[in-house]
Amino acid sequence: MLGRPLKVVRAVDGVDISVRPGSTLALVGESGSGKSTLGRCVARLDTPTGGTVHFSGKDVLAAHGAALGQFRREVQTIFQDPFSSLNPRRTIGDAIGDGPTIHGLMPKDAIRDLVQQLLTRVGLRPDHADRYPHEFSGGQRQRIAIARALALAPKFIIADEAVSSLDVSIRAQILNLLLDIQAERGLSFLFISHDLGVVRHVADDVAIMQAGKIVERGPVDQIFTDPREAYTKALLHAVPRATLGRRHRDGVVARTSMSTTRPIS
Amino acid sequence: MRNAGDVVLSARRLVTTFDTPSGRLRAVDGLDLHLRLGEVVCLVGESGSGKSVTGLSLMGLIDPPGHVTCDEFWFDGHDLTTLPESEMERLRGRRIAMIFQEPLSALNPSRRVGDQIAEVLRIHGLASRAEATRRAVELLGRVGIDDAQLRARSYPHQLSGGQRQRVTIAIACIGSPRLIIADEPTTALDVTVQTQILDLLTEMQTSLGSALLFITHDLGIVAELADRVVVLYAGQVVEEAAVEDLYRTPGHPYTVGLLASVPDVDAPRKRGVALAAIPGTVPNLLEVGTGCRFRERCDRAHDRCGAEPPMITLSEGHRVRCWLYAGR
Ligand SMILES: Nc1ncnc2c1ncn2[C@@H]1O[C@H](COP(=O)(O)OP(=O)(O)O)[C@@H](O)[C@H]1O
Ligand SMILES: Nc1ncnc2c1ncn2[C@@H]1O[C@H](COP(=O)(O)OP(=O)(O)O)[C@@H](O)[C@H]1O
Numbered sequence: 001m002l003g004r005p006l007k008v009v010r011a012v013d014g015v016d017i018s019v020r021p022g023s024t025l026a027l028v029g030e031s032g033s034g035k036s037t038l039g040r041c042v043a044r045l046d047t048p049t050g051g052t053v054h055f056s057g058k059d060v061l062a063a064h065g066a067a068l069g070q071f072r073r074e075v076q077t078i079f080q081d082p083f084s085s086l087n088p089r090r091t092i093g094d095a096i097g098d099g100p101t102i103h104g105l106m107p108k109d110a111i112r113d114l115v116q117q118l119l120t121r122v123g124l125r126p127d128h129a130d131r132y133p134h135e136f137s138g139g140q141r142q143r144i145a146i147a148r149a150l151a152l153a154p155k156f157i158i159a160d161e162a163v164s165s166l167d168v169s170i171r172a173q174i175l176n177l178l179l180d181i182q183a184e185r186g187l188s189f190l191f192i193s194h195d196l197g198v199v200r201h202v203a204d205d206v207a208i209m210q211a212g213k214i215v216e217r218g219p220v221d222q223i224f225t226d227p228r229e230a231y232t233k234a235l236l237h238a239v240p241r242a243t244l245g246r247r248h249r250d251g252v253v254a255r256t257s258m259s260t261t262r263p264i265s
Numbered sequence: 266m267r268n269a270g271d272v273v274l275s276a277r278r279l280v281t282t283f284d285t286p287s288g289r290l291r292a293v294d295g296l297d298l299h300l301r302l303g304e305v306v307c308l309v310g311e312s313g314s315g316k317s318v319t320g321l322s323l324m325g326l327i328d329p330p331g332h333v334t335c336d337e338f339w340f341d342g343h344d345l346t347t348l349p350e351s352e353m354e355r356l357r358g359r360r361i362a363m364i365f366q367e368p369l370s371a372l373n374p375s376r377r378v379g380d381q382i383a384e385v386l387r388i389h390g391l392a393s394r395a396e397a398t399r400r401a402v403e404l405l406g407r408v409g410i411d412d413a414q415l416r417a418r419s420y421p422h423q424l425s426g427g428q429r430q431r432v433t434i435a436i437a438c439i440g441s442p443r444l445i446i447a448d449e450p451t452t453a454l455d456v457t458v459q460t461q462i463l464d465l466l467t468e469m470q471t472s473l474g475s476a477l478l479f480i481t482h483d484l485g486i487v488a489e490l491a492d493r494v495v496v497l498y499a500g501q502v503v504e505e506a507a508v509e510d511l512y513r514t515p516g517h518p519y520t521v522g523l524l525a526s527v528p529d530v531d532a533p534r535k536r537g538v539a540l541a542a543i544p545g546t547v548p549n550l551l552e553v554g555t556g557c558r559f560r561e562r563c564d565r566a567h568d569r570c571g572a573e574p575p576m577i578t579l580s581e582g583h584r585v586r587c588w589l590y591a592g593r
């Protein structure tokens with residue numbers, strides 16, 4: 001198993017996070033707070049100017065050769081817009097099979113079987129393998145991105161705003177898929193999101209980022225029910241609730257008096 | 266709920282089509298809409314449901330290969346189905362104003378924001394050249410921009426996303442519009458900035474006494490903002506209700522599913538329990554035939570759903586396009 005799978009020190013600005021095996025750490029914060037940068041450093045897509053990243057007890061930044069190859073298999077990333085990472089002129093079967101092909105993991109036939117299994121697992125059809133990215137909706141493309149990430153049997157997945165551009169009804173489908181796969185495979189997740197509603201329902205632990213620093217972290221229920229930092233409280237307060245409760249409690253009067261204070265944007 | 270004022274816009278059977286290489290697409294298919302002064306109506310629906318096309322159609326901004334028809338279209342006492350384009354031009358931007366998701370697309374990148382506001386003031390004949398600059402600074406202050414004097418000299422890219430949206434709101438409000446159409450104006454903003462922009466928008470709308478048609482996919486914003494809600498699915502209105510009725514007693518299975526799909530930020534995670542989701546995806550508008558457009562995804566679908574569902578009135582102002590309520 002993973003032991004202490006991941007430790008990042010000063011990846012963005014003295015940031016220190018760790019993800020427990022089989023669990024999900026959600027990284028929350030407003031745009032520009034450094035979430036993606038931190039995610040990219042963890043995945044070794046960017047190199048931090050200082051600090052360390054440990055995965056399964058090994059130093060990721062020092063890894064090269066076979067050790068780096070293993071890291072590149074075991075850690076996969078899913079981004080917000082899978083379309084930009086899919087080559088429009090290649091079938092999605094080829095895209096999903098890329099990883100195993102590049103890493104020389106298995107013969108062609110086995111890769112074809114794997115692709116079909118994965119397509120089925122993410123809720124698509126095996127014959128979709130021969131189609132091209134533009135033939136799929138946003139939700140389907142995100143399923144493709146998940147299948148592609150799973151092709152190398154990773155232990156750790158970094159999902160950077162992976163459901164942020166999806167409509168609510170589809171978003172829940174994709175989150176359920178990710179949670180099921182996590183349970184099946186004991187995967188660890190770094191789940192980067194600005195959506196606090198989603199985070200509450202997928203995370204085990206939460207780290208709140210602001211301007212390149214982690215301002216608060218803790219178990220998910222503590223962060224949401226008993227936040228310590230003013231910034232966390234402000235974020236939670238600002239989330240529009242899809243219930244009539246607050247509107248009726250605070251009412252239009254509160255809304256108007258709020259806006260007489262000087263806006264900060 | 267605020268007292269509803271006079272009807273400022275009334276559209277009956279609005280249809281907007283696009284001729285595409287694969288056929289004619291009905292992006293908006295028979296929409297009825299009535300907006301009253303002083304009210305906030307939220308138009309909700311998932312991407313591709315026709316929200317933006319509705320807004321653009323009401324503004325008269327659909328260009329070929331798009332085509333708009335309407336059995337009846339009244340705005341502020343004018344019959345827009347017969348109004349010449351030159352007259353429409355005068356209404357647009359002044360009496361009906363639109364705010365978009367991406368303010369950069371509405372602003373000229375190479376002109377200072379103060380000059381852009383001043384120009385609109387002059388075009389509308391609301392300020393002389395000498396006055397316009399001073400009025401522009403005043404307006405920037407009015408929409409909550411600090412150091413307005415200094416900020417007036419900024420170019421759009423030098424402002425934050427929230428500040429840019431404040432500028433477009435200032436411009437939209439210059440002509441004292443009777444109707445403001447806002448198309449996802451906060452979707453690109455962070456939540457804390459979003460709250461401020463929503464406050465500003467409703468404050469401006471209240472002080473102008475205008476109607477606000479707010480387009481969004483966010484049911485949280487709808488709950489906070491709307492007096493009335495219109496739910497679109499695949500180009501059709503599937504439900505319309507006062508906000509209280511919609512959230513307390515949603516009628517259409519699609520509305521029920523949508524409300525259930527929003528993860529509740531105030532409820533603890535239930536481990537091992539799947540999040541509520543609506544199966545399937547929205548239909549391709551080029552392929553929709555007759556019958557209910559939601560039936561393939563609906564857990565309450567029935568044989569009769571293959572026929573066009575009737576629009577049924579459940580209670581005053583609460584209408585649902587669904588067979589479930591037929592013959593009650
Ligand atoms: N390639 C880059 N070049 C310069 N600055 C960058 C680059 N990528 C990110 N940044 C800056 O780093 C900060 C953090 O960005 P990012 O990690 O993308 O934030 P988030 O994902 O939280 O929105 C921002 O201020 C951003 O402008
Ligand atoms: N200029 C256009 N040409 C062809 N189809 C269009 C055009 N604009 C919009 N559509 C189509 O109309 C439908 C509704 O689009 P839109 O109103 O933008 O959806 P929403 O704003 O609800 O996401 C979509 O299927 C879209 O592809």
Ligand SMILES: [Mg+2]
Binds near residue numbers: 037161
């Ligand atoms: Mg990011």
Ligand SMILES: [Mg+2]
Binds near residue numbers: 316317318
């Ligand atoms: Mg739109």
